[in-house]
Amino acid sequence: MKKIVTLFVLVCIVFLVPTDWAAAGPKNFGYVDQQSNRTFVPIRFLSGYAGADVKWTSAEQRIDIMNEQKKVTLYVGKRAAYINDSPVVLEDVPFIDNGITYVPLRFVSEALGVQLQWNADIASVMVTYADRSTPLPVIKRGFGHHSSKPIVSERKTYRVAGRSFSVQQVTLSLMHSKIHLDVALAGNTIGKVENLNSIAKRNNAIVAINGTFFDAYTEADFKTPYGYIVSKGQMKRKSSGDRRTIFTYDKNNLAELIPGPGFNDRFALGTMEGGLQAGPRLLKDGKVALNVKEEGFKDPKILTGGGARSALGITRDHKLILLTTGGATIPQLAEIMKQAGAHQAMNLDGGASSGLYYNGKYLTTPGRQISNALIVKYQ
Template sequence: MKKVVLLVFLAFVCFVPSTFGAVPAKNFVIVDATSNESFVPIRFLNGYNGISMTWTSTDQRIDIVKEQVHLTLFVGKTAATLNDESVQLSTAPFNDNGITYVPLKFVSEAMDMQLIWDKDSASVKINQGEVSASLPFINQGKNTNNSKPIVSEKKTFKVGKKSFNVQMVTISLLHPKIDLDVVLASDTIGKVEDLSSLAKRNNAAVAINGTFFDAYTTGEFKSPYGYIISGNELLHYGDRRTVFTYDKNNLVQLIPGDEFQDRFKQGTIEGGLQAGPRLITNGKVSLDVEKEGFKDPKILTGAGARSALGITRDHKLILITTSGATIPQLAEIMKQAGAYQAMNLDGGASSGLYYNGKYITAPGRKISNAIIIRNQ
């Protein structure tokens, strides 16, 4: 009897589309650069603001329903229906790496969704009533599953007459195996821990030191400076400096500190931390340390060990460490590295970068917090 039940179960699984199987949790919109058509994964729509969806495997039929609106589409076919009325789509739904995509324009118009495209963050905000979500978008053909999720390399960048040896790790954020997190030393505010210990304890493939902290206090409690968010929970408050954030789809953004509280109240920020100053805005070097609240007169002239992060337009996270650089020089390095947005992290003796089980830049002290990347 047990064998019969098992065979029936296995047969059922074989006919369930991979969209409902062990698929990556991240959602993103695919854009066809030639036709300018965009496509959204059906798994994102399922459950979004009361939308329900059913899939019929025999004819690859997709039914999307909300209240009085009923859409029926078929993978590979441009024939569809809207409330039983025949509709001809300009492009057909398709499968890609086990995920089914449907035309976003057709669905959004039928479901009364508002689309707001943000080219600077390469994302689209989908609003329906009081509910909204932002999804990263990529050009069709950029197969995130087939790319290498993490690349580590040593590079040399020249700024003016000076050359800088840089340790650089690049992470493909939309790769299904990549998971971002912000972690605390000993899982507690005010503690410190070796970066390698923190990384190994959290099963990190990559780890870089995070925000500033009171490293020179004689007491055991060494308070971090600025916002720290992990697991959708605000662990520490901050000020006006730049905040690095990410959501459940690994859409990463740099937010001014004075805008952070309003953004956090929207409930989409999964994690992040505050450091600064900001180095790159929309592909251009941008340094406004006074606006961010930095008061040290040597902030722009002092040279030392540096850590920084950058975001590319195709959703890659660049983590770098270097030595002997001023903040303006660091900004030029990040621009040459391909960052479209970038910010400084804690530096000096805190500067450290861990990859694949070992240091590629060893910090000179224990640290308070870190950004980590897991390769699941």
């Protein structure tokens, strides 16, 4: 449920001091300081998306933030600040931590006319200036580009209704600076098929999981994939009228599940970096949320049958869970994803397509070649 954040007293902006890491194009994300309960947002993000120019003067530890309305001046470690050269006193002093300089958002947002909207469903803040709105993921302070374990691979067992399910699970920290998502096509072409491990190796991916449904049983050379496919911001396949759930992400790896009917409007915003349509949706806001027929599914394998399954889930702290298991019905898979810690979750193609690759080998070996995959690069 979205809430308008009035002046967002508990939010602050973060400015990234130029470093080798920053020059490499780091993700923009905010974070919550767990001690002060304040949220921080990158000033570089506002510089790029909210019409602000930022100047850092290292000798004075001075930050100048300007747009066509006002100029804001702040100093690291000092409460003294200025708006258009008029002195003001800050409630929270700017500081530097891990090469990042932080400044209070309430002060800056009031001065620059930046509007904020909190989206609890995907733990993000919508930053709006003039007619441009861009979502910014928010994480806990101390987590992000310097996280020590950006990828965790585990074999786990979950019990659902008295039955045990063995799963292969890979969990990725999406805000880690070296984690990059992509959607890869077999043979780099719509309609081709290829081994999952071949897709991964050809794209220098450390993790890969099978993606959308496709026409696996045709004898024709062209194996039609079903659903929308977006890669590197480009539409690879359209699927107008498809009601199934779509996994999307932007350049900051802000991941989200959206309904099929809402795809065109979302894609038109120009912020979508990648997307895969599969479904059905398994979880919404941490609760099982199955509406299989409403999404347009008619196949008994989805409606009632059990079998090999692949799924993805998004946690509240911007982790991506990729999971495979065997013999599960869709309702059972939903419960598994809930126990795995997902807040939002979606089914992927399953059966013989189900496969999970990590660090040079299969964790789950597919029984056939596949049409496309969600891959993860570690760079």
